[in-house]
Amino acid sequence: MKDQCLKHNICPMAIAHELISGKWKILILWYLSYQTLRFSDIKRRTPQITQKMLTTQLRSLEEDGLICRTVYPVIPPKVEYSLTEIGHKIIPVLEALHSFGGNYLNEKFKNIPMDEEKDD
Amino acid sequence: MKDQCLKHNICPMAIAHELISGKWKILILWYLSYQTLRFSDIKRRTPQITQKMLTTQLRSLEEDGLICRTVYPVIPPKVEYSLTEIGHKIIPVLEALHSFGGNYLNEKFKNIPMDEEKDD
DNA sequence: CCGTATCCGAACAGATACTG
């Protein structure tokens, strides 16, 4: 059903936008571009996210075929997330975004002295 | 005030995501990467958007310093939008997104015959 | 032509409690 929608959405930009437009998706994909991570790993790297939101975003990314979910039947439970083959193809987007974000921060704040150096 | 927020947001990815996460921002930036456009031009290229949404998105992009709004004091009114210098720096992101979107569509639908060839 | 104002429903997202 979702595929039907996508099939009829002719614009690559619209598709791409849909795929990354979740509140935390870009960040999650960015983490996973470096390494496979467990649920709790991702949670730890994303202080603001709630458990519910993380689950939602991961499920959506999985449904879109960007990430892969591996469940190990052990106690306590262990679930790992990694990029799929298609998921890897989004890395250039993430790199461009990261670079742009850095650029933007520099431009915006090059005249503003930082009054706090100690933000971890 | 918004700058204060951005200033304390240490992650380039989070910033970048914020900047492009409006429902139509990526599409608008994509159009403007090719040429300066009038309000009605953008509206025409984006069938689904409402006037209100277009205004909202343009205002937000302007506030973030990505686009420039030029008002010509003529009757009838004429307003043009173009990328700013910082705005131009987002073009690699748009290109990566477009490329990824195309890739994604190919992967997803390579086995599905298209039943309609005549979509403009 | 290029907006603004208002109303309203839908989707999103936080908090909390519970489970295998």
Add this chain to the structure above:
DNA sequence: CAGTATCTGTTCGGATACGG
């Protein structure tokens, strides 16, 4: 550890009417 369920507040976005 890795979730689910429920309840609730907030934000988003569509429709419509009006204005310079």
